[in-house]
Amino acid sequence: MALLTPYWGLDGILILSSLMVCAYLFVTRKFNYWSKRGVKELAPTPFVGNFMDCILSRTSASEFVRDLYNYGEGLPFLGFYIFDKPYLLVRDPELVKHVLVRDFNYFADRYATADEKNDRLGYANVFMMKNPEWKSLRTKLTPIFTSGKLKKMFELMSVVADDLGKHLDSLHLEGEGKVIEFKDICANFTTDMIGSTAFGLKVDSLENPKAPFREYGRKIFDYDFYRNMEFLTIFFFPGLVKYLKPKFFGKKATNFLRSLFWDVIEQRISSGQKRNDLIDLLIEMREKYRNDESLKDYKFEGDDLVSQAAIFFTGGFETSSSTMSFTLHELAMNPDVQKTLRAEIRDALAKTDGKITYDMVMTLPYLDMVISETLRKYPPLAFLDRVTLADYKMPNSDLVLEKGTPIFISMMGSHYDPRYFPNPEKYDPLRFTEEAKNARPNFVYFPFGEGPHVCIGMRLGLMQSKLGVIQVLKDYEVSPCEKTKTPVVLDPKALTTTALGGLYLNITKSTTAAG
Numbered sequence: 001m002a003l004l005t006p007y008w009g010l011d012g013i014l015i016l017s018s019l020m021v022c023a024y025l026f027v028t029r030k031f032n033y034w035s036k037r038g039v040k041e042l043a044p045t046p047f048v049g050n051f052m053d054c055i056l057s058r059t060s061a062s063e064f065v066r067d068l069y070n071y072g073e074g075l076p077f078l079g080f081y082i083f084d085k086p087y088l089l090v091r092d093p094e095l096v097k098h099v100l101v102r103d104f105n106y107f108a109d110r111y112a113t114a115d116e117k118n119d120r121l122g123y124a125n126v127f128m129m130k131n132p133e134w135k136s137l138r139t140k141l142t143p144i145f146t147s148g149k150l151k152k153m154f155e156l157m158s159v160v161a162d163d164l165g166k167h168l169d170s171l172h173l174e175g176e177g178k179v180i181e182f183k184d185i186c187a188n189f190t191t192d193m194i195g196s197t198a199f200g201l202k203v204d205s206l207e208n209p210k211a212p213f214r215e216y217g218r219k220i221f222d223y224d225f226y227r228n229m230e231f232l233t234i235f236f237f238p239g240l241v242k243y244l245k246p247k248f249f250g251k252k253a254t255n256f257l258r259s260l261f262w263d264v265i266e267q268r269i270s271s272g273q274k275r276n277d278l279i280d281l282l283i284e285m286r287e288k289y290r291n292d293e294s295l296k297d298y299k300f301e302g303d304d305l306v307s308q309a310a311i312f313f314t315g316g317f318e319t320s321s322s323t324m325s326f327t328l329h330e331l332a333m334n335p336d337v338q339k340t341l342r343a344e345i346r347d348a349l350a351k352t353d354g355k356i357t358y359d360m361v362m363t364l365p366y367l368d369m370v371i372s373e374t375l376r377k378y379p380p381l382a383f384l385d386r387v388t389l390a391d392y393k394m395p396n397s398d399l400v401l402e403k404g405t406p407i408f409i410s411m412m413g414s415h416y417d418p419r420y421f422p423n424p425e426k427y428d429p430l431r432f433t434e435e436a437k438n439a440r441p442n443f444v445y446f447p448f449g450e451g452p453h454v455c456i457g458m459r460l461g462l463m464q465s466k467l468g469v470i471q472v473l474k475d476y477e478v479s480p481c482e483k484t485k486t487p488v489v490l491d492p493k494a495l496t497t498t499a500l501g502g503l504y505l506n507i508t509k510s511t512t513a514a515g
Contacts, residue, residue, distance in 0.1 A: 033086040034079025037399055041079035042071055049081030051236065057228055057493045061235065062382035062412050065089065069413025077394070082236055087406045093443040096409055098395055099386060100443070100451035107386040108452075109134070111406040113238040114248045120303035121258065122234070122248025125311035126456060131389075133298045138456065140289065141308065144281050145459055152276055153197040154358040157464065160193045161356065161471045167206045168476060168507070177508025179481045182328050183499060184209070186468060187321035191217055193464055194316035198278040199264055199309065216256040220249050220314055221496065228493040235385060235495065249310060261309040278312055315457055318496060319380040320464040325503050326378040326488075327370060327469055330427045332478040332505045333486060337429060341370055342473050342510070349474060356474075361466050369429035371465055375447035377427065378488075378497045382412035384449055411446060412497075420444040425487070472507075481506040 034041035042050050050068075053059040059067070068089045072078030076092035090096055099107045108131045114122030122128060126137055143149070167185075171178055188205035191214050195203035205214040221227075230246035247254050268279050286300040298304050331338040344366045352360060361367075386407040393400050401407075416424040420440055421431060430436065448455035455461070472478070480486070483504035491500040 030084050039079045044081040049083050051082045060490050060492050060494050065383040065408055065410040066412040069410040089408050093441045096443040104452055106392045109387055111385040111387040112235040114234055115241050118245055119247050121254050121307045121310050124304040125307040127311050133295050136295055140285055151358050156196045157193055160196055161467050163206050164189050164471050173507055174509045177506050179506050181502040181504050183325040183503045186325040189468055190317040190321040190464055194313055198312055200275050216253045219253045223491055223493040231495040257310045258306055261306045320461045322380050323374055323465040324468040327374040328478050329503045332480050334427050341366055345470050345474050369432040372432040373429045376415045379411040379447040380496055382497050384409040414444050476507050477510050478505045478507050
């Protein structure tokens with residue numbers, strides 16, 4: 001005799017069916033959350049919400065958020081779901097301004113989080129840290145990016161730029177030139193640069209692309225399925241972090257960075273050498289703020305201290321190399337833009353006897369427009385995430401967001417919105433003349449974020465990218481080759497804006513003064 005019927009098989013079917021119905025009802029119990037509040041929502045799928053394509057690595061996180069933006073055309077905000085949890089995408093520029101600036105105290109934390117206990121390098125850095133510790137930490141780290149400090153860094157950066165020139169010369173690019181994968185060579189260049197300017201290390205990635213510092217940098221952004229799931233967990237469903245235990249920098253890179261940077265710190269302390277770089281600043285803060293009560297859950301010791309070096313290394317080489325390589329790709333596809341930029345660079349060099357100076361790099365107007373247009377099309381991290389720290393009434397709306405509601409903003413969606421950037425697929429630096437910028441609404445272009453959370457290393461990143469582009473273009477021309485993909489296809493497993501399969505271009509020595 002079975003439990004419910006005369007047949008065990010039929011009992012099994014009934015029990016299994018009941019469990020499936022219960023599971024279905026449980027995972028769909030919140031699926032009318034937004035519609036009940038009068039907010040248009042994207043129809044979710046049971047168990048995964050709207051996140052299936054990301055989980056299966058069919059689309060990147062940035063493209064997912066961009067597609068939400070496009071789906072919500074004409075709306076100030078759009079509701080969506082990841083698993084069974086309600087999220088809100090904010091589209092309207094005025095609401096974006098409220099989230100990022102005006103009402104910052106309600107949205108002062110990122111939604112993303114790393115494991116506070118098992119991944120201190122991921123949790124305690126200035127990018128991921130929560131308030132109130134974040135505010136105090138950010139204030140203490142800001143002095144490294146003053147104009148005076150950047151000018152001193154530039155002297156070290158110029159040496160690395162010369163190394164890039166020597167490396168390109170060694171490839172013998174006269175005549176027909178050579179096909180090169182530019183994302184990797186740009187990352188070698190920016191790795192050498194951040195190694196020198198921030199940590200006092202001679203990395204030599206340009207000459208030895210398998211140098212340990214460079215190899216572990218690659219591992220951080222080695223977007224296989226597992227690495228993609230680590231980032232998706234941290235950024236999109238952080239409630240699972242304590243169970244899945246992802247590492248923000250990856251397990252192997254975390255161990256390497258911890259060992260390397262702590263050795264550098266200890267050597268600097270024992271030698272008494274001063275370079276006015278990030279390591280010196282961390283050492284100074286370690287002594288000055290050892291007992292600072294404003295940092296209750298943060299100490300300038302161990303992993304908490306090293307986490308700042310790790311995030312500056314990671315952000316310092318990846319975002320700049322991405323911007324530099326995408327710029328060279330677009331210049332290859334738009335030879336008129338390349339010719340105009342090379343002429344500006346050579347005119348400036350003629351006034352400095354061929355020397356690349358800090359003032360020249362930071363004040364070339366067309367170069368600035370070119371880099372700005374690259375960042376419009378390819379923002380390095382193409383979405384922003386926040387979480388409500390208290391109940392919040394949306395301006396000009398009856399909607400009240402509950403505490404703990406995840407908020408997402410799409411840079412890529414806004415940057416490709418034809419209302420703000422007509423013919424958005426076209427690469428057009430003239431979108432960033434002063435007249436064009438003044439004619440656009442605020443908070444529709446924000447490649448480094450906006451407000452108090454704006455990227456702390458923005459000026460350093462721009463300086464690195466511009467210097468690299470100048471160093472290449474002053475002597476060389478880039479053009480498409482058989483392996484050049486157009487349009488660029490983004491890696492669906494990548495958190496950052498990454499070209500699938502790399503960025504291949506032909507590079508050849510320039511033969512005329514006009515380029």
